[in-house]
Amino acid sequence: MTKSSSNTINTLPPNLPIGVVTYSLSGDSGELTADWAFSAQSLVETVCKGIAIPKTENTIPSKTSFVGDYSITYYGPDNQPAEPWDLSITQKGDLFTLTWSKDGELQxxxxGFLSGELLVCGWRPTE
Structure with missing residues (x-):
C-alpha cells in the first residue's frame, strides 16, 4: 500500500496480485491445514482451504517448525480441489521462506512467521 499526498491509502494495482495463507498442524500425521485468499480472485468472498501432506519421512512439522517438503492440494471457493502443488518451507531465524512449484517450475x-500455533505467510507470483 502507498499513501498519497492527501494521506489516503491507495491499493496495489490489479497487475500485482498478492495472497495470504495460514498453516496449522493437523493432528499427528504431519499434515498441515491451509486457509488462504488471493487478490487476483476479486469475485471470491470467502476464505479457501487446503491440505498439505509431508513428502518425506524427514518432514515432521511441530507447533514451532513447519519446515519440510509437502504436496498440497488447495480447494477453491466451490470446494473443488485443484491439482496438487509442491510446497517447500525453510526457516532462517524467526522467518520462513515458502515456495510453490508445479511440474518443477517455481510459480x-x-x-512468513509464527503467530501462536499458526504459520502466517504473504505470497505472490514469481516474476
Whole structure:
C-alpha cells in the first residue's frame, strides 16, 4: 500500500496480485491445514482451504517448525480441489521462506512467521 499526498491509502494495482495463507498442524500425521485468499480472485468472498501432506519421512512439522517438503492440494471457493502443488518451507531465524512449484517450475514465493500455533505467510507470483 502507498499513501498519497492527501494521506489516503491507495491499493496495489490489479497487475500485482498478492495472497495470504495460514498453516496449522493437523493432528499427528504431519499434515498441515491451509486457509488462504488471493487478490487476483476479486469475485471470491470467502476464505479457501487446503491440505498439505509431508513428502518425506524427514518432514515432521511441530507447533514451532513447519519446515519440510509437502504436496498440497488447495480447494477453491466451490470446494473443488485443484491439482496438487509442491510446497517447500525453510526457516532462517524467526522467518520462513515458502515456495510453490508445479511440474518443477517455481510459480509462487512467500515469507512468513509464527503467530501462536499458526504459520502466517504473504505470497505472490514469481516474476
Amino acid at each position: 509462487y514465493h512467500g515469507t
